[in-house]
Amino acid sequence: MLRILFLGENWYGSCARACCHALRRLGCEVSDFDAQTIFPQPRRLSLRALRRIAETHLIREYNEQVLELASTLQPDIFLAFKGAYVQPETLRALRASGSTLYNYYPDTSAFAHGSLLPESLPLYDCVFFTKRFLDQDVRRRIDLRNSMFLAHGYDPELHRTWELDERDLDQFGHEVGVIATYTEPKEELLQDLVTLRPNLDLQIWGNQWAEQSHSRKLQTFIKRAPLNGTSYAKAIRAFRINLAVMSGAVAGASRGDETTTRTYEIPACGGFMLHERTDEVLELFVEGEEMACFESATELAEKIDYYLAHPEERTAIAAAGRLRCVPAYSYDNRMAQILRWHQEHSLSPADLFPA
Numbered sequence: 164m165l166r167i168l169f170l171g172e173n174w175y176g177s178c179a180r181a182c183c184h185a186l187r188r189l190g191c192e193v194s195d196f197d198a199q200t201i202f203p204q205p206r207r208l209s210l211r212a213l214r215r216i217a218e219t220h221l222i223r224e225y226n227e228q229v230l231e232l233a234s235t236l237q238p239d240i241f242l243a244f245k246g247a248y249v250q251p252e253t254l255r256a257l258r259a260s261g262s263t264l265y266n267y268y269p270d271t272s273a274f275a276h277g278s279l280l281p282e283s284l285p286l287y288d289c290v291f292f293t294k295r296f297l298d299q300d301v302r303r304r305i306d307l308r309n310s311m312f313l314a315h316g317y318d319p320e321l322h323r324t325w326e327l328d329e330r331d332l333d334q335f336g337h338e339v340g341v342i343a344t345y346t347e348p349k350e351e352l353l354q355d356l357v358t359l360r361p362n363l364d365l366q367i368w369g370n371q372w373a374e375q376s377h378s379r380k381l382q383t384f385i386k387r388a389p390l391n392g393t394s395y396a397k398a399i400r401a402f403r404i405n406l407a408v409m410s411g412a413v414a415g416a417s418r419g420d421e422t423t424t425r426t427y428e429i430p431a432c433g434g435f436m437l438h439e440r441t442d443e444v445l446e447l448f449v450e451g452e453e454m455a456c457f458e459s460a461t462e463l464a465e466k467i468d469y470y471l472a473h474p475e476e477r478t479a480i481a482a483a484g485r486l487r488c489v490p491a492y493s494y495d496n497r498m499a500q501i502l503r504w505h506q507e508h509s510l511s512p513a514d515l516f517p518a
Contacts, residue, residue, distance in 0.1 A: 274415030
């Protein structure tokens with residue numbers, strides 16, 4: 164049985180947690196360590212300032228605890244989900260002890276999420292990128308041992324067709340829903356949408372909208388909290404139309420993302436998905452049969468009008484999208500690809516899928 168030391172957030176609904184549990188279902192012995200046990204996530208600016216002051220000491224403590232766990236577990240694989248706080252000397256020590264080092268990197272840029280990544284990513288035996296363009300972006304600036312595209316997925320434990328009760332429908336039973344972290348391109352698109360359809364029954368959930376959105380037109384649509392866990396999955400199920408809006412380009416990235424976690428989670432939950440049209444999403448789903456797409460605010464408004472007026476077509480597309488997604492795009496299958504890569508490249512292949 165493979166022993167894996169896994170680093171990633173462990174809150175219910177996080178992608179890292181989904182990957183960790185998938186590895187356990189695949190028969191691995193997994194010990195996980197959540198960075199949030201060391202690094203608090205405060206909302207108040209004063210507390211964020213205190214965390215920044217203490218960050219150097221927190222990083223040292225975090226890496227010491229990682230090495231302590233590794234000394235006990237003696238892992239065959241060290242797998243970091245992003246690994247923003249992992250120091251290069253920690254990776255060198257893990258390699259010297261016999262661990263193979265992997266990083267599953269989920270963000271759009273490798274240079275906008277911490278100063279350690281440009282130094283640490285070259286030390287991993289393979290970096291698995293969830294964005295096709297990111298490999299080229301990274302290799303323009305740093306050398307990598309190996310890399311591979313491995314898409315996001317959905318969590319079969321969470322992203323499923325939950326039964327909805329009256330409270331769920333009262334809270335989430337709206338025409339159009341957006342569940343996404345705030346970015347300026349999203350704000351601009353949604354502002355254009357409500358300009359075209361001011362009476363739209365729209366809900367916007369997600370991190371940083373309340374703090375960063377200054378659009379007066381959107382204020383009545385913004386909910387003052389993120390959605391996580393079961394509430395997130397139920398909201399997707401309850402919204403008549405779920406918008407999958409891309410984040411746009413960020414620092415250190417040559418382009419914006421073409422898919423997100425919602426690309427897989429919306430259909431897995433049985434939701435109808437209206438996705439920004441990209442080449443990558445068109446490789447995953449058939450437009451007009453398994454999802455709907457848009458390119459502009461005008462097309463988005465027109466597609467919303469059409470699909471609100473055709474509920475039977477919405478239902479059929481949502482069902483076909485789920486059939487395409489489940490189980491093919493699960494995190495179980497994504498993690499199985501990492502294990503296969505390990506088996507093919509390891510000098511001492513293990514029995515990865517014990518009976």
